[in-house]
Amino acid sequence: MTQPLYDRPEFFAAYSTLRRSVEGLDGAPEWPTLRAMLPPMRGLRVVDLGCGFGWFSRWAVEQGAASVLGIDLSEQMLQRARAASPATVTYQQADLATLSLPAQAFDLAYSSLALHYLPDLVPLLATVHQALTPGAHFVFSMEHPIYAAPSHQGWSATPEGRRCWPLDGYHDESVRRRTWLAPDVVKYHRTVGTILTTLIRAGFTLAQVDEFSPNPAQIVERPELDRELDRPMFLLVACTRNS
């Protein structure tokens, strides 16, 4: 069982105050890049893996998706999602680590910042593959492995005094226990190579690989994003199910 992290009261309270929780998609700096990696929504049957408060699920129906199934482990997140969403969005409480989905029932699988909570990507990728029609899209974001790997997950300085991200442990593909909004948050680090090759072996063709980089307008609006030019924070991937 994946940790019911988002149902821990102190975590849920803190998560609820994040800009991406309050403002939704437009509060997430990687959203413009991820949005551009998506196919046109009109008529699509969409599954949103780790839907949280349902911001993407609602956006998808606003853009013309035929139906959206939002899935999350957190009953508290789903309660808020249901209260804010139209009837074309269905929500289901489930653990992505053990998820089952009907065969060839979706034209798009989407996942925002959820996959780094999974101890093993293979079962979910098999589930997504069989749930998509041939040629259908899988677009996701996750914590970038360079962000996820280090023992010291904070900024440091080079010998010359420049801000740097002190990378170590990159090839140690294993659990990382972090303090993020709350203590003892469990995440899993895998290398970029492992993530992409696992996708390919699961029967997906890679269409685009991106590593979020803030644009100048974003840095003017949120100066703290400037530091994200120094490291890749999010890994964004678009792929299609092979026939």
Place this chain on the structure above:
Amino acid sequence: MTQPLYDRPEFFAAYSTLRRSVEGLDGAPEWPTLRAMLPPMRGLRVVDLGCGFGWFSRWAVEQGAASVLGIDLSEQMLQRARAASPATVTYQQADLATLSLPAQAFDLAYSSLALHYLPDLVPLLATVHQALTPGAHFVFSMEHPIYAAPSHQGWSATPEGRRCWPLDGYHDESVRRRTWLAPDVVKYHRTVGTILTTLIRAGFTLAQVDEFSPNPAQIVERPELDRELDRPMFLLVACTRNS
């Protein structure tokens, strides 16, 4: 014109003493991984982009390749390559940045640690694409962007005193002037996302992405490789030309 770096006397002298120059493929720690990404050589028409002393070109004919064309910018490298190779290997002096190759003339394009010298990958990828038959393989290594990016290209320490690789400038895709065997060596940094998406847009399907990690036996034999567990040093990619 790409810099004729490998024809600079001090660089050539230093490069000639590297373990991979003296021992060939077996002196390169990433070779076992790269070799496993290659198709069976028997009967293949191979082009070796940045062939250097010709170690891979000779290995390919030993493994049964029908023909090998080795290309390098350095006349000094090619002189040694020619002297050591059988007639089934042809060598040609050319700059990969402006290379032309005949259409659909090859079943495998290979490149070891050359692409990071190119200011723009697009022209070479177009050349390789049209030179391969549909479904043919392109397997290459290059400096990993995480290795290539930093302003301080050397090991440092975390605030806790652990060895780390001080990453900065990751999203600054531009030239890097380094001292490596000689001063003022010009290389080009691009992100992993840019490299892979450029390949996809050039008409290749990704088959495997790897980031060299030394295995325990290699670390026993060469203890200094232990540090390569902390960072990705080489990016290794296998892809095929789309039909």
